[in-house]
Amino acid sequence: MKLGARIFKTGLAVVLALMLGELFHLPSPVFAAISAVFAIQPSIYRSYLTILEQVQGNVIGAIIAIVFVLLFGNHFLIVGLAAIILIIINLKLKIDTVSLSVVTLIVIMETPQDEFITFAILRFATIMLGILSAFIINLIFLPPKYETKLYTSISDITNDILKWTRITNHDAVDHTLIKKELELLKEQFIHVEQIYLFYKEERTFLKKNKRGKIRKVVIYRQMITTAKKALEILRKLHHYQYDFYQLPKNIREQLLSVISHLNNNHEHLLLRYIGKAVQVHTEEMEEYVAKRNELLHLFGDMQKISSEQLTMDHMLQFMATILDYNEQLEKLEILISSLQQYHREEIDVDVS
Structure with missing residues (x-):
């Protein structure tokens, strides 16, 4: 099996995301690692385009998650309905990073009810940290000619x-x-x-x-x-x-x-x-x-x-x-x- 540069970059992005998560004492830094895997790209230009879409998609996902939990709770049927609505909105807006925004929605909606807003913001920040980690790795390790x-x-x-x-x-x-x-x-x-x-x-x-x-x-x-x-x-x-x-x-x-x-x-x-x-x-x-x-x-x-x-x-x-x-x-x-x-x-x- 041939190991390409993207495989190594993905591994490094995961390490950086986990390390930064621990450094900032964020709860569940594993979510940063997950988002880093989704965010890694083969070129700097694609990484730049992707990070813009991912920020937009994750903001929309976070907003929908918070609104649905505050209005309807976090029953699994409500989570599924919210995911469907999020996917439809992403497709309408032509945002391709649907998978990561759905992950963001699920992670936030599964946040404990006590101090929900605080935990939701922290989990959203954790996911954004993973995206940033992937972008940094893409900048440091230039793609092949x-x-x-x-x-x-x-x-x-x-x-x-x-x-x-x-x-x-x-x-x-x-x-x-x-x-x-x-x-x-x-x-x-x-x-x-x-x-x-x-x-x-x-x-x-x-x-x-x-x-x-x-x-x-x-x-x-x-x-x-x-x-x-x-x-x-x-x-x-x-x-x-x-x-x-x-x-x-x-x-x-x-x-x-x-x-x-x-x-x-x-x-x-x-x-x-x-x-x-x-x-x-x-x-x-x-x-x-x-x-x-x-x-x-x-x-x-x-x-x-x-x-x-x-x-x-x-x-x-x-x-x-x-x-x-x-x-x-x-x-x-x-x-x-x-x-x-x-x-x-x-x-x-x-x-x-």
Whole structure:
């Protein structure tokens, strides 16, 4: 099992919450530890957003708890009704920290009736102390540099897609196996999108760095878009395999040659971004135009084929996807070339 930074931060936040609870002689400091677990976040920016929501949600939860106890008592049915009302209010206000605010409500409503207000305030303060502890830990232990992690994730998933595309091109893969792999790749994109969001949310403090960050955010978004288009080609190559092999051999071989060439360009672009391949911008742009013209010529040839020989709609969709892939690679080529020509020093990826 892999132990990530968030696991250690959670443990440290619990320790800090318990320690501060003991230091301030708060009753039941365990509630501070519980709230710290809910409050820990993977980035400072998310921690900042979360602490605002948690304060709002906990204040609402505390108010509802106090009002319900004073008016109706703390019978378990009353606690359940109060929790339902609190959840509805949180959803209406679009506050995502529902769980912690419900914990706050339950903790306060279960406070002994003697000196209820005093104990309720103390328990509310204890929970807020846990949230503050988590925020402090997030500030002290800075999150990892997400740029390297993002590039590596995009590169890995792209290489997997291209590998399976080459295997499928040679009709050397089991259908059940490729189907499972397609589902796995789809799930991996969810992880990539999450890392992209973390990277996008990372704060930069210098104006110069902010401009560079915006440029790189656009490039990484295009990398993801292009990788998804490569996955779409793999998926259609798998789904329409029967129709594909009904095409005349010369057209089929030309299509496979174009796909192979675009795949090679895709790999080359990712390596160029980190300085591990030479820049050949002019030649690449000429090749994209040539491949687009070649695909359009093949498109005309396919229209001459009798529709009785294959499901023409499927092959036209497949052709459109390849054209789109060519276009996305061309966009990525322009973005990377521009960054390397004018802002090479802004690339901060360590894959050694």
